[in-house]
Amino acid sequence: MTEPLLVLEDIRKNFGAIEALKGVSFSIGKGEVVALLGDNGAGKSTLVKIIAGGHEASSGRMLFEGREYRAKTPAEGKAMGIETVYQDLSLCTNVDVVSNFFMGREITRRVLGIPILDEKAMEREVAKALAEAGTRIPSLRVNVEHLSGGQRQAIELNRFVHWGGKLVLLDEPFAALGVEQTRRGLEMIRHVASQGIGVVIITHIMQQAFQVADRIVVIRQGVVAGDVPTHQTTPDAVIRMITGEALAGTGPAAAKR
Amino acid sequence: MTPRTRRGIEFVLDNLVWFMLLFVLIVFSTFVPNYFQLGIFANIIEASSVLGVLSIGLSLVIIAGHMDLSVESVAALSAMAVGILFCSAGIGIGVQLQPEWLAVPVSLLVAITVGGLVGLLNGFLIVRMKMNAFIITLASFIWVRGLVVAVSGGRSAQDLAPAIRWFGIQRVLGLPLTAWIAVSCFIVFSVLMAKTPYGRHLKMIGGNETATYRAGIRVARNLVIAFVLAGAIAGLAGWLLTVRTSGATANLGVGLLFNAFAAVVIGGVSLKGGVGSLPGVYAGVLLLSSINTAINLMGLPANFTQVIHGLLVLAAVMLDTLKQSVRRRLA
Ligand SMILES: Nc1ncnc2c1ncn2[C@@H]1O[C@H](COP(=O)(O)OP(=O)(O)O)[C@@H](O)[C@H]1O
Ligand SMILES: [Mg+2]
Numbered sequence: 001m002t003e004p005l006l007v008l009e010d011i012r013k014n015f016g017a018i019e020a021l022k023g024v025s026f027s028i029g030k031g032e033v034v035a036l037l038g039d040n041g042a043g044k045s046t047l048v049k050i051i052a053g054g055h056e057a058s059s060g061r062m063l064f065e066g067r068e069y070r071a072k073t074p075a076e077g078k079a080m081g082i083e084t085v086y087q088d089l090s091l092c093t094n095v096d097v098v099s100n101f102f103m104g105r106e107i108t109r110r111v112l113g114i115p116i117l118d119e120k121a122m123e124r125e126v127a128k129a130l131a132e133a134g135t136r137i138p139s140l141r142v143n144v145e146h147l148s149g150g151q152r153q154a155i156e157l158n159r160f161v162h163w164g165g166k167l168v169l170l171d172e173p174f175a176a177l178g179v180e181q182t183r184r185g186l187e188m189i190r191h192v193a194s195q196g197i198g199v200v201i202i203t204h205i206m207q208q209a210f211q212v213a214d215r216i217v218v219i220r221q222g223v224v225a226g227d228v229p230t231h232q233t234t235p236d237a238v239i240r241m242i243t244g245e246a247l248a249g250t251g252p253a254a255a256k257r
Numbered sequence: 258m259t260p261r262t263r264r265g266i267e268f269v270l271d272n273l274v275w276f277m278l279l280f281v282l283i284v285f286s287t288f289v290p291n292y293f294q295l296g297i298f299a300n301i302i303e304a305s306s307v308l309g310v311l312s313i314g315l316s317l318v319i320i321a322g323h324m325d326l327s328v329e330s331v332a333a334l335s336a337m338a339v340g341i342l343f344c345s346a347g348i349g350i351g352v353q354l355q356p357e358w359l360a361v362p363v364s365l366l367v368a369i370t371v372g373g374l375v376g377l378l379n380g381f382l383i384v385r386m387k388m389n390a391f392i393i394t395l396a397s398f399i400w401v402r403g404l405v406v407a408v409s410g411g412r413s414a415q416d417l418a419p420a421i422r423w424f425g426i427q428r429v430l431g432l433p434l435t436a437w438i439a440v441s442c443f444i445v446f447s448v449l450m451a452k453t454p455y456g457r458h459l460k461m462i463g464g465n466e467t468a469t470y471r472a473g474i475r476v477a478r479n480l481v482i483a484f485v486l487a488g489a490i491a492g493l494a495g496w497l498l499t500v501r502t503s504g505a506t507a508n509l510g511v512g513l514l515f516n517a518f519a520a521v522v523i524g525g526v527s528l529k530g531g532v533g534s535l536p537g538v539y540a541g542v543l544l545l546s547s548i549n550t551a552i553n554l555m556g557l558p559a560n561f562t563q564v565i566h567g568l569l570v571l572a573a574v575m576l577d578t579l580k581q582s583v584r585r586r587l588a
Contacts, residue, residue, distance in 0.1 A: 052471075054471065073470075073473075074470060074471045074472070074473055075473035075474075075475070078472075078473040079473070084471065086471065089468075090465070090467065090468035090471045090472065091465065091468055092460075092461040092464040092465045092468050092469065092531070093464060093465065094460065094461070094463070094464030094465075094531035094532055095457070095460060095461055095464060095531075099457060099461065103461060103468070103469065103472040103474070104458070104469070104472035104473045104474040105472075105473075106454045106457060108453075108454060114453065115453060115454055116452050116453060117452055117453065117454060117457060146584075146587070
């Protein structure tokens with residue numbers, strides 16, 4: 001594996017009495033694509049939110065680029081260079097595509113010392129980013145509420161590609177996409193990783209995981225039930241890890257049970 | 258549907274309240290004797306200045322997805338503070354400043370600070386302590402008015418310092434300076450809401466707070482500022498109220514809150530947050546004021562005003578629903 005970008009050590013998370021994560025440890029390298037798999041309710045989204053800063057871990061440690069890392073807010077995670085595409089989309093449907101693309105990072109120019117939105121510059125950038133990704137949206141000035149689920153997801157994907165950063169977390173990013181858009185999305189992920197950015201992608205579709213990931217990490221009932229290089233395993237083996245029929249790979253699952 | 262007709266429909270929907278205003282003005286000018294005069298139009302703008310300013314603050318908070326029921330009482334408190342300090346009769350203590358014009362900035366500062374402080378308290382309790390906006394600002398609505406009654410002992414202040422009253426008397430292009438203050442407020446805050454990152458963020462927070470939080474926008478800070486602004490603007494409205502009446506009474510501005518809500522809703526601001534613009538709200542304010550003027554001119558009993566305002570709010574809400582369904586069909 002390449003130099004580790006993010007290391008998770010024994011991450012636990014309780015929601016009241018519910019133990020969503022019971023000690024998760026694994027790491028992500030620079031330019032590495034890790035597919036995070038697991039059944040519904042296994043704790044994948046919770047883990048992603050802890051890395052992104054949406055939740056705080058109840059205990060455990062994270063190292064980002066070798067330094068202790070703990071984000072209290074998504075703003076802190078973002079400041080470190082961690083971009084996230086959440087499972088429930090994070091778009092403001094009451095404003096247009098351009099506003100969403102630049103949410104929180106608007107381009108401004110000063111007029112009499114007051115920051116004024118530079119709509120033209122932002123629109124140009126968005127048009128360029130969408131064109132490069134081959135995403136077609138009728139008008140960048142239309143409110144997102146008028147767009148289809150696929151178009152919305154495409155905006156979020158293009159947004160993370162555009163902003164880049166050091167680590168990208170994708171929670172079921174292709175759920176609303178068609179075949180062609182998904183293919184392009186997977187290409188986008190490989191492209192992003194080739195620039196040395198680490199990628200964590202959660203998906204339910206085995207084929208996607210095998211297509212795009214360097215490594216597969218399986219979470220089952222809040223613990224790592226498998227952590228294997230993609231080329232050393234098979235879809236059937238991974239499915240058995242997800243359902244718990246076999247305790248293949250590494251991870252503390254065997255000890256816990 | 259061609260993109261062109263679609264854009265046309267969108268334009269009409271976005272500016273519906275302006276078309277309504279135009280329609281109402283034409284109807285009144287045609288059918289109400291003596292309505293069509295420059296003086297009447299000036300009067301409409303003048304009569305709407307306090308309500309207009311108050312509606313701005315309310316709109317900011319509602320667009321951000323919250324609520325502020327306290328603005329009316331806050332305006333009254335600021336008005337009473339200015340009245341007590343700068344009136345020379347009644348309960349006024351008639352503070353004298355040298356030079357005299359200093360009374361203007363000082364009274365403005367007092368009004369805005371009093372309002373801003375109540376807004377800060379509201380914002381702190383609602384945003385930081387995560388209490389319910391409706392309940393907290395309802396409480397403020399009650400205790401702030403109570404404070405006004407208590408400090409005034411139910412009596413009034415009269416004879417405002419001439420330097421301040423000058424703003425209500427001096428006219429530029431047929432409008433008193435107080436009306437120009439209201440118009441400038443609308444311009445300034447329209448720019449803030451439509452052209453600056455802060456305004457954009459407020460609107461997005463009203464649309465999807467989680468998304469803005471995840472995007473790294475400082476949601477809590479922005480919301481507290483919105484409450485402070487709403488309070489401060491209400492303070493300014495109170496100052497205008499003192500200037501208009503040349504004094505302050507304990508029941509000053511009672512009922513303004515409902516008119517402000519009417520104006521905001523008619524102006525196209527959705528109570529669910531994230532939707533609306535300040536120019537629209539100004540049109541809503543002018544619409545209400547035009548109707549009041551017509552009622553006056555026709556010599557109808559003033560009580561009709563309330564009935565009509567109530568019906569207008571109903572109409573506005575129904576219109577909002579209609580607009581949404583048209584929009585859905587456009588999409
Ligand atoms: N905010 C929350 N409050 C309480 N329980 C939660 C919360 N978020 C997730 N959980 C619980 O944690 C577990 C893991 O959820 P999640 O991370 O969403 O799983 P996955 O994404 O793998 O489907 C589930 O049992 C879920 O009900
Ligand atoms: Mg999930």
